[in-house]
Amino acid sequence: MDMTSPPSQASASDAAARKAFYEAIAAHSMTPLWEVLHALVPPSPSTPCQPALWKYADVHPYLMQAGQLITAEEAVRRVLILENPALRGQSCITQSLYAGLQLIMPGEVAPSHRHTQSALRFVVEGHGAYTAVDGERTQMKPGDFIITPSWTWHDHGHQGHVGSDAPVVWLDGLDIPMLRFFDAGFAENGSAKSQAVTKPEGISTHRYGANMLPMRYDAPFGQTSPIFSYPYERTRETLHQLETHADIDAWDGTKLRYVNPATGGSPMPTMATFMQRLPAGFVGKPYRQTDGAVFSVVEGSGTVMLQRGEQSWTFEFGPRDHFVIPSWHTAQLRSAQGCVLFSFSDRPVHQALGIHREERLS
């Protein structure tokens, strides 16, 4: 039998006998494979995850309200989770990824803790906040991509002045659903609210971020990149130069992936991150990939058109909007004025398992 189609119709008496049999084995915690085989191994990915767009104009007032309702310290992390509309209650944006928007106000501290889940921060707006990882602080500026490696102590703070400085908002991306799937999550609270600063700011960029590595490189964070801040200033200039002087990809525009400089692989073992620039007037060709991706709009505006089977979606996006392209949904990007898009996905896991697929359509 073709395992992609359900069993053929049985006669009434066979059906009744089967139903009785299913009930009998159900009492022993068993169930027949042949009733579910087609759903277990679908002919192509059939994700329950839905495309979705969060306009910043809708999100921002609620973030500010959250800022009035609870302190960062009381909340531990004051975050509004971006929940996939088809996966409500599961704290995830795709089946494998978590995303949320975190707010920190001038003068606040988000206390130190560590967990086995890996986190990425992508700064959406505001100035004056820092994040500390393993004894080193880094300033958070809009467009910066910052890593919290698995099981490293981390806390955040805002050194601005209460009343005169603006709140800072960033996108958190974590592999929470993956670790939940593997039942491999551990967490611990720090003994101090803010961890001791033991290293000068920027030292890891000097040590690992100049296209050089220490002679006896010892992978301080295992498979995770030893650089924990990738500043937008450098990414932006690179993309601008490439857009001006190099070929533009018909599907992606000018798109680069962030790397762990010690391996050439993704910055974290579970998540890949990307930044792309679409030139003014860009009309991208359609593509689909198995890794569902979460986008944060940095600059400019555009449109993403999505399609899966009979269904289609069109999202108009502008600065600080967020959207999700689920697995195997055909996507097409357009931009009249040009734009810059940050994105992340679970691609490194697909690649490690040898199951990553991408189709570039015309």
Ligand code: 1HN
């Ligand atoms: C976490 O530790 C942070 O450190 C953000 O900022 C979001 C979501 C779930 C669990 C831990 C952070 C988180 C998180």
